[in-house]
Amino acid sequence: MVNEKTGLIKGIIFGLIVAGLGIFLLIKPMLLVMLLFISVTVNGLSLIIGYLMEDKSERSLKDIVMGVLYIAFGLIMILGGDEARVAGVRLIELIIAIWLIFAGCFNTLTALKLKKLDVKLWELILGSGIIQAIVGVVVVAFPLMGVRVVTDVISVLCGVTLIIIGLTAITISILVKSCKKNIAVKI
Numbered sequence: 001m002v003n004e005k006t007g008l009i010k011g012i013i014f015g016l017i018v019a020g021l022g023i024f025l026l027i028k029p030m031l032l033v034m035l036l037f038i039s040v041t042v043n044g045l046s047l048i049i050g051y052l053m054e055d056k057s058e059r060s061l062k063d064i065v066m067g068v069l070y071i072a073f074g075l076i077m078i079l080g081g082d083e084a085r086v087a088g089v090r091l092i093e094l095i096i097a098i099w100l101i102f103a104g105c106f107n108t109l110t111a112l113k114l115k116k117l118d119v120k121l122w123e124l125i126l127g128s129g130i131i132q133a134i135v136g137v138v139v140v141a142f143p144l145m146g147v148r149v150v151t152d153v154i155s156v157l158c159g160v161t162l163i164i165i166g167l168t169a170i171t172i173s174i175l176v177k178s179c180k181k182n183i184a185v186k187i
């Protein structure tokens with residue numbers, strides 16, 4: 001059983017670490033990108049470990065190939081410095097932009113076919129397709145603008161959330177300690 005003092009100290013340390021991470025995330029938003037690349041690397045390791053733990057009859061070459069690619073991509077992004085991370089994010093952004101352009105064109109063509117068939121609400125699909133294609137083109141035309149804005153917004157939201165979680169953990173640890181004292185006094 002954990003004694004009261006140890007529980008209080010653990011709660012305060014946990015709270016300080018989480019709140020500190022939240023503050024750091026507010027100061028360095030690209031930390032979120034680094035965490036993404038770390039998770040890609042860990043995912044690659046888990047694919048390879050899963051491959052090695054499977055029965056030989058169950059193994060899939062796809063797992064080992066994807067695992068190696070994830071690890072290579074993740075390590076290049078982690079060890080390569082800010083330029084490599086920006087290039088990695090840009091690559092992901094470009095893939096998403098191309099997907100948006102193709103999906104937008106496909107939805108636009110689908111909407112025009114639905115109009116000829118006199119299907120209701122074809123205008124929604126047309127509007128969605130046009131917006132998708134425009135967003136894709138904007139992302140291609142203005143590289144990293146979207147990534148930077150999204151990274152900053154998500155980092156601020158995550159940072160504030162972590163600060164709140166940290167402060168809550170500290171507060172709960174102190175309240176639990178004082179509640180136990182009050183209960184002991186009443187008994």
